[in-house]
Amino acid sequence: MTEHTVKSFDDELTHLSNTISRMGGLAEAQLAGALQALANRDSDLAVRIAASDAQVDVLEQDVQHFTVRLLALRQPVAADLRHIVAALKIASELERIADYAANVAKRSLVLNQQPAVKPVGAVINLGRLVQTILKDIMDAYVEQDVAKAIGVWNRDEEVDDLYTGLFRELITYMMEDPRTITACTHLMFMAKNIERIGDHATNIAETLHFLVVGTPLKGARPKGPSVEAQ
Secondary structure (H helix, E strand, O other), X not given: OHHHHHHHHHHHHHHXXXXXXXXXXXXHHHHHHHHHHHHHOOHHHHHHHHHOHHHHHHHHHHHHHHHHHHHHHHOOOHHHHHHHHHHHHHHHHHXXXXXXXXXXXXXXXXXXXXXXXXXXXXXXXXXXXXXXXXXXXXXXXXXXXXXXXXXXXXXXXXXXXXXXXXXXXXXXXXXXXXXXHHHHHHHHHHHHHXXXXXXXXXXXXHHHHHHHHOOOOOOXXXXXXXXXXX
16 A cells, blocks of 8 residues: 555656646747747737647646645655656746747737738747757756756856846947837847746756755856846
């Protein structure tokens, strides 16, 4: 009976991890699709990406219900407790990532009504960087790879620096050609959404470190200068 109970608990933890991995895969696909829609001015794809956000919301609710059930029935301790709590936190981060990706897709619909502007390429470059970081942290979660998680954590500053440069580029572009103000304003919001995805990926890295090691990451998170504070 004891052996059956332990095996059942192992299966439940595996199911929880698999659900988180599925959420991560959907969030990655949403970001990739949003960037593709932006690059190709593809309004049909943007609509599909915005609508697919509901899938991630449903999975987050599943994780919430499942973790509450595990906490109540299994009363886990130590590593098992960290596993469950980490899954709950990571699910929340992934839900926010999917929301931001959907926002990028929605704004691309409006942007497509404007003439094309050059800084779109810089926003896509920022998105590609964050897309890589998101993939790396989800790989790190599957592999329980602390070193890879720390690598993601350290790249947050790289995202901040690229975002700051992009923000300044957009300001300059609008000043030089006021006709681009509407398009560039939407690009600013899109860039901020993408930068926030990077922040949430970094949050996942911190949670993963605690999950595997049992202690928080030491030191202040590497951050570039904030354009909002300047």
